[in-house]
Amino acid sequence: MIKFVKMFNQQPGPEDEAIITPRRGRRELPISPRLIMTFTRADYLDLCRLTEAKDKPRAIADCPIREGCWQGQSITIAGPALGAPYAVLVLEKLIAWGARLVLTLGWCGSLQGNVKIGDLVLPESAYSEEGTSTHYPVDWPQPQPDADLAQLLHQQLAQAGQDYRAGAIWTTDAFYRETTQKVKQYGALGILAVEMEMSALFTVSRYRSIPLAGLLVVSDELATLTWRHGFREPRLLQARQQAARIILDTAVIWEDNDKGPETGNKDDGRPGTGDGGNGFYAPVPRLPAPV
Numbered sequence: 001m002i003k004f005v006k007m008f009n010q011q012p013g014p015e016d017e018a019i020i021t022p023r024r025g026r027r028e029l030p031i032s033p034r035l036i037m038t039f040t041r042a043d044y045l046d047l048c049r050l051t052e053a054k055d056k057p058r059a060i061a062d063c064p065i066r067e068g069c070w071q072g073q074s075i076t077i078a079g080p081a082l083g084a085p086y087a088v089l090v091l092e093k094l095i096a097w098g099a100r101l102v103l104t105l106g107w108c109g110s111l112q113g114n115v116k117i118g119d120l121v122l123p124e125s126a127y128s129e130e131g132t133s134t135h136y137p138v139d140w141p142q143p144q145p146d147a148d149l150a151q152l153l154h155q156q157l158a159q160a161g162q163d164y165r166a167g168a169i170w171t172t173d174a175f176y177r178e179t180t181q182k183v184k185q186y187g188a189l190g191i192l193a194v195e196m197e198m199s200a201l202f203t204v205s206r207y208r209s210i211p212l213a214g215l216l217v218v219s220d221e222l223a224t225l226t227w228r229h230g231f232r233e234p235r236l237l238q239a240r241q242q243a244a245r246i247i248l249d250t251a252v253i254w255e256d257n258d259k260g261p262e263t264g265n266k267d268d269g270r271p272g273t274g275d276g277g278n279g280f281y282a283p284v285p286r287l288p289a290p291v
Helices: 041-052 084-097 148-161 180-188 198-208 235-255
Strands: 036-038 058-060 063-070 073-078 102-110 122-130 165-172 193-195 212-219
Touching: 036 041, 036 084, 036 122, 036 180, 036 235, 041 073, 041 235, 058 084, 058 102, 058 122, 063 084, 063 235, 073 084, 073 235, 084 122, 102 148, 102 198, 102 235, 122 148, 122 198, 122 235, 148 212, 165 198, 193 212, 198 212, 212 235
Parallel strands: 036 073, 036 102, 102 212, 122 165, 165 193
Antiparallel strands: 058 063, 063 073, 102 193, 122 212
8 A cells, every 4th residue: 555645845856856847848938937827817817908918828737828928028918827726836837938037816704804906915934735846846844936026016016105004914825714813824824815826826936936926806805704805996907907917017127127037938948946045034933733
């Protein structure tokens, strides 16, 4: 009988090399170094409209990919890639296609009574309850964004006069298992919101040495232990539109201030795994075990 052992972010060994690796095939064209990933169709369509994406979409595992332009800079828009496993599959391939900066735009559910529908959340760390990131051997206590890129988002939010909250979030695979106990415990720890992708994307970006940061819009509230959604509220629509422009402006500023890693891309497209490099937040205390 085979005994299965669950491994959590263990350091790579001689048998750690993957059998299947993300590659850019000879017939697959490269994308812009600046990539924006979305997790809802509404945000994907809004970004395509804002960037005047007119090309025919390509797809990775049925996830549409289009090229647009913002302030004279080419930008790749991808989405929706809902949930950690799907988002990571798409991100891995897009890195192989040439992405060297990744910004994400998503929605979240508030765990705090003073974080309301239509508010913006800037994740500074993520508590992972998803299974994908455990397969990537990185040495850090908590998934976090690239510090320089997150700082650019801070600056753009401030420049736009936009109120926002920055702090820890909770990433889950199970939308229908956001239980009363978990919402109470994680809310008491000061975790701002729950969503379904960020901890895995932070981990993969660290593993691949690609800067990544994200911005979330509060779409629903859980703090009262009763689900209140605002999917049709005007404030959510307005916040989504503001967040999309802030994400786009941040992508352009990164390109102006920092050309980033080498963007050359061989046909096999395999990115380096790296050792985490610089530019990430200092370690933060590990949260308690899942309940």
